[in-house]
Amino acid sequence: MSAPAVVVEDLHVAYSATWALDGVDLEAAAGTTLGVLGHNGAGKTTLIRTLTTLVQPTIGRVQIEGLDVVGEATEVRRRIGVTGQYAGLDEFLTARENLELMGRLTGLRRTARARADTLIDRLGLHEYATRRVGELSGGSRRRIDLAASLVGSPSVLFLDEPTTGLDPLARTGLWDVVDELTTAGTTVVLTTQYLEEADRLADHIVVLSRGRVAARGTPAELKRIVGGKVLTTTIPAHQIMDLPFTPTTDRIDGDRVRVSVTVDDAPAATELVAHLHRSGIAVTDLDVTSPSLDDVFTHLAHTTGVHK
Structure with missing residues (x-):
């Protein structure tokens, strides 16, 4: 070499x-x-x-x-x-x-x-x-x-x-x-x-x-530092406390908020979506993607102080 x-x-x-x-x-x-x-x-x-x-x-x-x-x-x-x-x-x-x-x-x-x-x-x-x-x-x-x-x-x-x-x-x-x-x-x-x-x-x-x-x-x-999949969706702001995870949030307006969370793999993302449905959370604009470098920076911001 x-x-x-x-x-x-x-x-x-x-x-x-x-x-x-x-x-x-x-x-x-x-x-x-x-x-x-x-x-x-x-x-x-x-x-x-x-x-x-x-x-x-x-x-x-x-x-x-x-x-x-x-x-x-x-x-x-x-x-x-x-x-x-x-x-x-x-x-x-x-x-x-x-x-x-x-x-x-x-x-x-x-x-x-x-x-x-x-x-x-x-x-x-x-x-x-x-x-x-x-x-x-x-x-x-x-x-x-x-x-x-x-x-x-x-x-x-x-x-x-x-x-x-x-x-x-x-x-x-x-x-x-x-x-x-x-x-x-x-x-x-x-x-x-x-x-x-x-x-x-x-x-x-x-x-x-x-x-x-x-x-x-x-x-x-x-x-891979972040996780296998990133689940992003929009929910009513008052239902944030009902989520079974602590999300990254981005408020859209006074009534709705975009939330995201990382999970290990696609099956885990599927199970989480099913759980949200069973819990009666009003999910819209659901998206499951692989992590991006943006997600890496967001993760590092919480763990090392890196910010954009």
């Missing part, structure tokens, strides 16, 4: 007296996508900035493809691409000029223009190629910023909330690009606020809370 592309061991990062990261351990296998989830302030961006050599660890070890991010920072930068939360583009240049400039800065020289054209074709950026970046929408800039991070053909790509501001169609297009990259062997480390995105893209997920790892595993493994 090949060595992991990303290794983080006992990582601590302090800002003054505050630990932004407090003992984080994680790995990302080559050619896979690692999703990093967590609430605002959980440490996601600090983690990305440390992995990309912008912040030095206070304590701990970080390696990218076997290279130390402190002692071998220059070589690490040659191997990685980064798309941050804010597009790092020159607003007075066109999309093509930005990509060509990035190519020249990374040492492509005479091939910089050809590389820019290749990425414009690959990401479907023809309609923006000759327009100044300052004239484009935030979502369009994000797509060009992603293209810029790919100019140097990185073997490890860091995406810090890359689809923020994108419409659903553009978001789906970016997901397809990530799939293509990992299929070709690129390792992707992705932070996101969209749980659907992590579920769709990530081979493994790490959940951060207050600078520490609150949970880790594949999407399927994390969903």
Whole structure:
């Protein structure tokens, strides 16, 4: 088995007296996508900035493809691409000029223009190629910023909330690009606020809370933390006390409330529905589903303090 592309061991990062990261351990296998989830302030961006050599660890070890991010920072930068939360583009240049400039800065020289054209074709950026970046929408800039991070053909790509501001169609297009990259062997480390995105893209997920790892595993493994099935239904508000379980609730109006509970498996869900019927509870909009990452976050919120 090949060595992991990303290794983080006992990582601590302090800002003054505050630990932004407090003992984080994680790995990302080559050619896979690692999703990093967590609430605002959980440490996601600090983690990305440390992995990309912008912040030095206070304590701990970080390696990218076997290279130390402190002692071998220059070589690490040659191997990685980064798309941050804010597009790092020159607003007075066109999309093509930005990509060509990035190519020249990374040492492509005479091939910089050809590389820019290749990425414009690959990401479907023809309609923006000759327009100044300052004239484009935030979502369009994000797509060009992603293209810029790919100019140097990185073997490890860091995406810090890359689809923020994108419409659903553009978001789906970016997901397809990530799939293509990992299929070709690129390792992707992705932070996101969209749980659907992590579920769709990530081979493994790490959940951060207050600078520490609150949970880790594949999407399927994390969903098993919650339970086998999630039963959701709407009942009269005054019948909540009659339920044989303590539900997660979401009030719809003054008279009705949506409740949900997790059970071990489908037979247990069937028995619970039958029990509600026998008890005379006025059930409507009944739904039995497998857990989602949203359910995982709700569960962790009650057990570890994680919140969206």
